[in-house]
Amino acid sequence: MLSGVLPKKNHCFLYLRGLFVLGVVLGLGRPALSQPLSIDLDKAFELALAGDKSVKTAESDVMMANEGRRQAHRARGVTLKLEHDTARTRNQINNVDVNAFENVISATYPLYTGGLIEGSIAVSEHELRSKILSLERARQDLRLSVAAAFFTMLRTEDMAELAGDAVGRLEAHVRDVDVQYRNGKVGKADLLRSEVELIDARQNMSRAVTEYRVAMKNLNNVIGLSIDTELFYEGEMLYAAFPITLDECLEYALSNHPNLVIAELLEKKAKAGIMVEESARRPQVTLATKQTLNSLHNWPGLDEDNLLFVLHAEYTFSDAGVTASKIRSAKEGLKKAGYNYESVRDTVVLDVTKYFMAMEEAGTRIEAGALAVDKAREAYRISLTRYREGVGTNIDVLDAQTALNQAGSNYTQALCDYNIAVARLENSVGSPP
Numbered sequence: 001m002l003s004g005v006l007p008k009k010n011h012c013f014l015y016l017r018g019l020f021v022l023g024v025v026l027g028l029g030r031p032a033l034s035q036p037l038s039i040d041l042d043k044a045f046e047l048a049l050a051g052d053k054s055v056k057t058a059e060s061d062v063m064m065a066n067e068g069r070r071q072a073h074r075a076r077g078v079t080l081k082l083e084h085d086t087a088r089t090r091n092q093i094n095n096v097d098v099n100a101f102e103n104v105i106s107a108t109y110p111l112y113t114g115g116l117i118e119g120s121i122a123v124s125e126h127e128l129r130s131k132i133l134s135l136e137r138a139r140q141d142l143r144l145s146v147a148a149a150f151f152t153m154l155r156t157e158d159m160a161e162l163a164g165d166a167v168g169r170l171e172a173h174v175r176d177v178d179v180q181y182r183n184g185k186v187g188k189a190d191l192l193r194s195e196v197e198l199i200d201a202r203q204n205m206s207r208a209v210t211e212y213r214v215a216m217k218n219l220n221n222v223i224g225l226s227i228d229t230e231l232f233y234e235g236e237m238l239y240a241a242f243p244i245t246l247d248e249c250l251e252y253a254l255s256n257h258p259n260l261v262i263a264e265l266l267e268k269k270a271k272a273g274i275m276v277e278e279s280a281r282r283p284q285v286t287l288a289t290k291q292t293l294n295s296l297h298n299w300p301g302l303d304e305d306n307l308l309f310v311l312h313a314e315y316t317f318s319d320a321g322v323t324a325s326k327i328r329s330a331k332e333g334l335k336k337a338g339y340n341y342e343s344v345r346d347t348v349v350l351d352v353t354k355y356f357m358a359m360e361e362a363g364t365r366i367e368a369g370a371l372a373v374d375k376a377r378e379a380y381r382i383s384l385t386r387y388r389e390g391v392g393t394n395i396d397v398l399d400a401q402t403a404l405n406q407a408g409s410n411y412t413q414a415l416c417d418y419n420i421a422v423a424r425l426e427n428s429v430g431s432p433p
Contacts, residue, residue: 036230044223045146051224052142058135065124065131072124076117079108103293114282119275126269130262137258140427147423149219154237155416156212159409163205166405169380170198173397176388190394197398237415239366242422246356249429253352257430260348263341270334277330280323283315351428359425362418369411376400376407 039047049055083104088097110117177194180186217227244252254260288310316323383400386392 036232037225039150039231039233040235041147041150044150044219045143047225048142048146048223049139052138055135055138055142058131058138061131062128062135065128069121069124069128072117072121075120076110081106081108104290105293106288106290108286108288110284110286112283112285114279114284115275116279116284119272119279122272123269123276126265126272130265130269133258133262133265136432137262137430140258140430140432144423144427145222146219148420149215149222151237151416151419151423153212153215153219153231154233155412156208156215157233158237158412158415160205160208160212162405162408162412163201163208165408166401167198167201167205169401169404170194170201173384173401174198177394185390186394193394193398197401237412237419239363239415239418241363242359242425246353249352249356249425250349252431253348253429254345257348257428259344259430260341263337263344267334267337267341270330270337273333274327274330277323277326280316280319280326283313285314286312288312348428348430352425355421355425355428359418359421362414362421365414366411366418369407369414372407373404373411376404380404 081104083102083106085100085102087100087102089100174191174194177186177191181188181191216231219231220227220229290308290310292306292308380397380400380403383392383396387394387397
């Protein structure tokens, strides 16, 4: 902030804030506010991260994908099975009812699946990594949402302070004009014009304070706090030249952006999917051992014991074109994944370039705005001195006041735009939150 133009907390601004808090405490339709909470960007992100539903959903997706990976790997293991049958039949020759009991213990191992298990494992590995990257992206997007809401709150607070500072200057000026009017040095038109400007400034301050309160409630909503929580930030928006070039940002984004890596994994997943579908055209070979225990009369049927080893081979000659259709569909899915990768890549390059340029433009406005504030402050001081000495006009003072307020507003808006542009640039390159 600029000292003199953006005072830390001017009295007019604090007065309106006090009225807001008093109204809440007196029960004007809302519960009393909790203790004010000191907050910065990192703390706001931590609060948001603790309860954000999108992040929690992404975490559940990771857990589900991990279980899917576990299932795919376990498919190549031995399957153990225990079966029991109890049957009752009538011997038609002897007209006698016969009970039969059979128990089968089997172990089956897939020797060859034509790439089905290997393809399924590859699909599950790519799916798990994609979900992990999606979780990372959800956190990055949350960080951007928090940053936008945080800097918007700081901007509206500074705008309210600027508006209060303008009211303070105009109140002092109206008192000066009133004294000069009573002494017959100026006409009533000067006093009336100054009073109109003061009324307009007070309306602007009221709007600015309302915008600040709304921005605070929005930040509370984003980070998961009660919207009536009173927040305050002891620091201020800063400007520091971004240390990385556009080419370096693009290089990093093309190697690390989660959405781009996910698109690449979708291609690999589609290739593995083709392997899975093509496995139906190859033989399936399993090795099994079965131990059968049975009895015709005595339950549970353990009288006779037979051990059997089975090498089972299966091959489907024709399935009416179902497998061929699935393979064609999987290959089209691979093409689609390739197109998606190119589209995501183009979007990443565009976003990085766009937000880098927006950041540079805002930085230029900050430098020009700081210079404009200094000049506007000096112009206001000169016009006010000239008016008090009787060599300047009231219009000169009011115009200088308007120019000073506009210069401060432009500078504050540029600071906000710059910080949000930096947050968007970091998000567009895929920087960790």
